[in-house]
Amino acid sequence: MKHIVVLTGAGISAESGIKTFRDADGLWEGHDVMEVATPQGFNKNPELVLDFYNQRRKQLHEVKPNSAHFDLAALEKDYKVTIITQNVDDLHERAGSSNVIHLHGELLKVKSTKNEQDIKPWTGDLILGDVCDKGHQLRPHIVWFGEDVPMIEKSIDICETADILLIIGTSMQVYPAAGLMNYVPSRTPVYFIDPKPAIASTKHITVIADTATNGMSSFIESLK
Structure with missing residues (x-):
């Protein structure tokens, strides 16, 4: 075969x-990709980043x-x-x-900010205070710019x-x-x-x- x-x-x-960003303008749904798709952006404003991916997750549930x-x-x-x-x-x-x-990465999964291998399914909103079993904040299971x-x-x-x-x-x-x-x-x-x-x-x-x-x-x- x-x-x-x-x-x-x-x-x-x-x-x-599903809307996409283009490198030409560097914008994704009106956001600078460096704000919402980098570790630095997450460290600077985690609530903005989490909300951004919450919106992407909602959009994903609406398409086929x-x-x-x-x-x-x-x-x-x-x-x-x-x-x-x-x-x-x-x-x-x-x-x-x-x-x-x-x-x-995958939009419908999250992972621990301290353990890359600690990954779990996630279909709803992710907010500050949602933590892994070890008590560390969860983040989207997305490979951001600058990451391996x-x-x-x-x-x-x-x-x-x-x-x-x-x-x-x-x-x-x-x-x-x-x-x-x-x-x-x-x-x-x-x-x-x-x-x-x-x-x-x-x-x-x-x-x-x-x-x-x-x-x-x-x-x-x-x-x-």
């Missing part, structure tokens, strides 16, 4: 209604997976599929994908086993995630779905300049 490794980014979730998410899940009928996502939502899982790695990406080594190992690499909704400009495509075997076919692709088609790279939902339909056709 061929192994399809899928790298997904904000573009696939955007079609479900789109056809691109469901199409990826359906590929598991005929292929081994591993999804490596930069997204912190659970839309891949809700659509039925069974093997999802979250590079940048714990799952990157595992993701590299997975990319090295890819028979097909599929990239959806990510500009491949944010590292270390952007470097993952360099670890697939040299002759592995790469499909790149993005309405404004940052790379061009080559012998081994097929660019599908379209949205995630439309692009997935084209990709599935190419497999037949």
Whole structure:
């Protein structure tokens, strides 16, 4: 069974209604990303940061997976599929994908500020005073700018086993995630779905300049 490794980014979730930030203006829902997505921002104003992610969590409960998410899940009928996502939502899982790695953490989980391994599910609001079993404040289970990406080594190992690499909704400009495509075997076919692709088609790279939902339909056709 061929192994399809899928790298997904904000573009696939955007079609479900999840707003994203863009590096061009550095704003996320009107906030400077340095205020809400860095350890320094959390130390400076933890209430602002916790409220920001509470709002993101509420938004996540209001949206649903789109056809691109469901199409990826359906590929598991005929292929081994591993999804490596930069997204912190659970839309891949809700659509039925069974093997999802979250590079940048998960919005519906929290962790202790003193123990990175102390992680637990969390679906509601997180406020100051919510603590772990050891009495330490809980924070969103999100990899903030300036923090290590714990799952990157595992993701590299997975990319090295890819028979097909599929990239959806990510500009491949944010590292270390952007470097993952360099670890697939040299002759592995790469499909790149993005309405404004940052790379061009080559012998081994097929660019599908379209949205995630439309692009997935084209990709599935190419497999037949």
